[in-house]
Amino acid sequence: RSFASQTDGESRLVRVLREKFPRASAIKVVDISGGCGAMYEIHIESEEFREKRTVQQHQMVNQALSEEIKHMHGLRIFTSAPK
């Protein structure tokens, strides 16, 4: 994948996440449906997740992407607070 630039879907999701998580130190979105926009893997590290249970952290991502999620078949979320 080294030569592939981001898909439109990936760029849009990164943009929305940057907006909704202003304190994020790292955001990575990968289309894991082979570029079809059907399934994404989302990695996000942010101070906003500190001291929250994983399910709460994932809920925050679900809410942030609620509009986009409607068009997906599925997604994987990996959240963390900076060390």
Add this chain to the structure above:
Amino acid sequence: MRAAVRSGWRIGAAAAALRGRAGRPLSQAAGEGGGAEGGGGSGSREAVERLVREHPVVVFMKGSPAQPLCGFSNAVVQILRLHGVEDYRAHDVLQDPDLRQGIKNYSNWPTIPQVYLNGEFVGGCDILLQMHQNGDLVEELKKLGIRSALLDAEKDQEKK
């Protein structure tokens, strides 16, 4: 010692999910289930509440534990199996569109599978996997009075 037990689990879940049952986008389920809140249908809050309280471990999935129909649902089944948890309630949302939408409304969570421990929503496949890897799942099962099989597996290894 934990690594030896964990290495039995291969993360083929995503690949498996893509191979076959992609199913509907997460929005379409909303359309069919829109009216399901009314009068005690299988997707109503009361109905779902009853289901999640039925047993200490309740899973809403695609397919059944004997035959999961989605890679992520399969992941949940396999993780529970690794811990020796075979006695739990599993509900196949593919058999019941009202339940499929109802459970998403109930937990305010857009995806299946969904795992409930003692009536409380714990998360989906990714969260259960994380809990399995960091030891939290063993602890949560202990709170339910369930002894994880992995504790015995570790004991055996230590003896050697």
